[in-house]
Amino acid sequence: MDLESDRKVIADLYRRLRKEPELEPASLGAQAGLDPAQYEEARDLLVAIGLVANSPDSADQLTVTSTERALNDLATRAEQAASRWAHEAVWLRKAIRLLATELADQYQQQASLAPVEVIVGLDRISAILEDCTDLARDEILSMHPGPVVESRSKARLERNQRVVDRGVGMRTIHLASTARMPHGLALLEDMQAGGVRVRLAPTIPFRLIVIDDVMALTPTFDPEHSQPSALVTRGPVITRLLRRVFEHCWQSAVELGADTPPRREPAESPLSRQQSGILRLMNAGLKDEAIARELGVSIRTLRRLIYDLMEKLGADNRFQAGVRAGQLGWLN
Missing domain, CATH: 1.10.10.10 (Winged helix-like DNA-binding domain superfamily/Winged helix DNA-binding domain)
Incomplete structure (x- = not known):
């Protein structure tokens, strides 16, 4: 029997119980048009929602409860359940933080086990980058010597915002020519507004991403593959050296929007x-x-x-x- 679909039958039984509480169960069920099994199911539902209670004197007798008291009891039970859920939520939050800390520690430890790895394919490179940025604790540094890929701007902004919202610092260097393209300038300004420090430089030696002084990604060329590939460097020794390269470029770069304009690149093509x-x-x-x-x-x-x-x-x-x-x- 369902409380919603058979509420008329259950309400009728409740009214009969209030009117004639001394009647035997068989008589009550018969008057309500219920067989013994249906009566027991309806009675159990009334007990569950608090409208009746089993009599302490007889297992066959029921004590009718007022609707006001039943509502109050239901509200109390709901408050108790909400309190239990709140305690469980606090416990789960602590457990998640503990697991996240442990995972980050494992990431830090693993970062020193495999010093160099070549990753082939744009999808694998993107997956590695997503994992690393999600686990970053302190700061992510990046240099971008090429034009902005407009189709990737939205995903990049969303990824950056997740990092900044966790309190992780971000600094990036782009070519000064990027700020002279409408879509490039829009991306850089959105990044800056989102909390990323952006600087411009007339030249950048190579593409670089450094994460927490424990991991770095640089492009490479694998003659065995026609797909893009990246060199993933783990461990503080090489990564800190690459960070020094970034800091050198950072010092000579100009903050986006600064009064001093960046040095203009030559008008001629930089291609050989x-x-x-x-x-x-x-x-x-x-x-x-x-x-x-x-x-x-x-x-x-x-x-x-x-x-x-x-x-x-x-x-x-x-x-x-x-x-x-x-x-x-x-x-x-």
């Missing part, structure tokens, strides 16, 4: 003649073998050059590299 040639040949639709023959280099060398070129342009693929180079006027 060889890199410009590769771009033009790729845009002409030539395959790698033909481009390599044209330049007089091996396929392996060409792919390394193309990867370096994509890194400089901040592009994920060759088509995107051509588009970016055209937007920047580097194909002229």
